[in-house]
Amino acid sequence: MKKTILAFLAVLVVALAGFAPPAAAYRQSDLDKLHQYAQLLQNHDCQECNLTDADLSAVRLVGANLFGADLDGANLSGAILSLSNLGIASLRGANLQGAKLSWTGLNYANLSGADLSGAELLFVYLADANLSGADLSGAFFCHTIMPDGSEENGGCSHFGLR
Numbered sequence: 001m002k003k004t005i006l007a008f009l010a011v012l013v014v015a016l017a018g019f020a021p022p023a024a025a026y027r028q029s030d031l032d033k034l035h036q037y038a039q040l041l042q043n044h045d046c047q048e049c050n051l052t053d054a055d056l057s058a059v060r061l062v063g064a065n066l067f068g069a070d071l072d073g074a075n076l077s078g079a080i081l082s083l084s085n086l087g088i089a090s091l092r093g094a095n096l097q098g099a100k101l102s103w104t105g106l107n108y109a110n111l112s113g114a115d116l117s118g119a120e121l122l123f124v125y126l127a128d129a130n131l132s133g134a135d136l137s138g139a140f141f142c143h144t145i146m147p148d149g150s151e152e153n154g155g156c157s158h159f160g161l162r
Contacts, residue, residue: 040064044084057095077115121152122159 033050040046044061048068056071058078067085072092082102086109093113102122106129113133124144131147140155156162 040066120158121155122161 029050033052033054036046036049036051037054040049040051040056040061041059044064046069047065048070049066050070051074052070053073053075054071055075056079057075059076060080061084062080062082064081064084066089067087069086069089071086071094072090073094074091075095076091076099077095077097078099079096080100081104082100083104084101085105087105088108089106090110091114092110094111094115096111096114096116096119098118098120099116100120101124102120103124104121105125107125107127109126109129111134112130114131115135116139117135118138118140120140121144122140122142124141126147127145127149129147140158141152142154142156142159142161144152146152153162
């Protein structure tokens with residue numbers, strides 16, 4: 001019986017081995033991106049990392065340090081990025097629909113073409129950020145410093161504030 005089970009397992013391992021891609025099939029850039037993604041989820045720290053096109057939808061990244069990160073095309077819809085640092089980060093074309101960005105630093109960030117529709121921006125610092133072509137429809141701004149240095153408070157009632 002023991003030999004039969006071992007023989008079966010040996011056949012199964014050999015059969016399954018044909019389905020596994022060889023190690024050379026993985027690009028180093030893909031492996032690096034996976035490592036950085038895991039580091040972000042575990043430590044909430046991924047400065048200057050490459051997370052282009054990453055799916056971070058609905059992820060909770062309170063206090064994350066993404067300073068200088070490349071998040072071009074990333075899906076951050078519904079993500080919670082409160083108390084986070086995204087200064088000089090690149091978020092071109094990123095999806096931030098419904099994201100919560102309370103007390104978040106986005107100074108000098110590139111948000112061109114990003115979708116911020118329905119996002120909550122409470123005490124956000126957008127000084128010198130690039131918002132060209134960004135979709136801000138339905139976004140809630142309260143005590144948010146805009147790229148031109150002005151303060152936007154039009155959405156404070158959403159947060160129960162004035």
